[in-house]
Amino acid sequence: MKDNAGFCVMDYLERCDHGPVYNRELKALANIESTSSPPPYFPISLIPTDNYEEHFRAWLERNIKYEHITSFDAVGDNPMLAVLKFWKRDTSMEWLFTAVERMIQIGDVIHMRDRDGNTPLAIAAQRGFRTGVTLLIANGAIVHCRNYRGIEVLKQMEQPLATAKMTGDISLWSGIWSCQIALVDAGAIIDPTDQDEWMDAASRRWLVESRSRNLCPLLSSPLGTN
DSSP: OBOTTSOBHHHHHHHTOOOHHHHHHHHHHHTSOOSSOOOOOOOGGGSOGGGHHHHHHHHHHHHHHTTOTTOOOTTSOOHHHHHHHHOOTTSOHHHHHHHHHHHHHHSOOTTOOOTTOOOHHHHHHHTTOHHHHHHHHHTTOOTTOBOTTSOBHHHHTHHHHHHHHHHTOHHHHHHHHHHHHHHHHTTOOSSOOHHHHHSOHHHHHHHHHHHHTTOOTTTOOTTSOO
């Protein structure tokens, strides 16, 4: 087992070793081999262009078959994160969204993050996958998600949007812009608080509705009187 930074128990025990007696039993447990293995890193650079989609499909089917949907590979991605990061925009978008939907149904992966703290929603938005963004939002993805540097999803999109414009990639630019609109429509805001990010779904819906009516949720009572 490894944490989100890629370190296992043994790594930490070696770093803070208080002597052979102190860590003897823990190290013995840490050396036990796992009965299952995480999904292998997807070697995107090694996949031939002519059968790229076929290899990608086979890779995902293996991870679904062996129930690795909620596992992380050597670089800190679960299958959904890997699919959204590496799927080429000039291949079948329909299959991509079908794959994402299948993984949502099989395992609770919407809120799992990569080693930078990016959620599937943030990655899909940065890559301009509008249908993926709406699909994730419809299944409960948090629109106020922030990475481990505290940067929310809307600000994470600014750099890829500017790069797409600078390079003249109109398809990518329009896709990211469309994702921004979808996120704002779903209630995403600039500089969300901890409350915005972690409140339950019912409270989040009420807050979005309050903001859409230009009401102050802290001062307005359910009856509309102060």
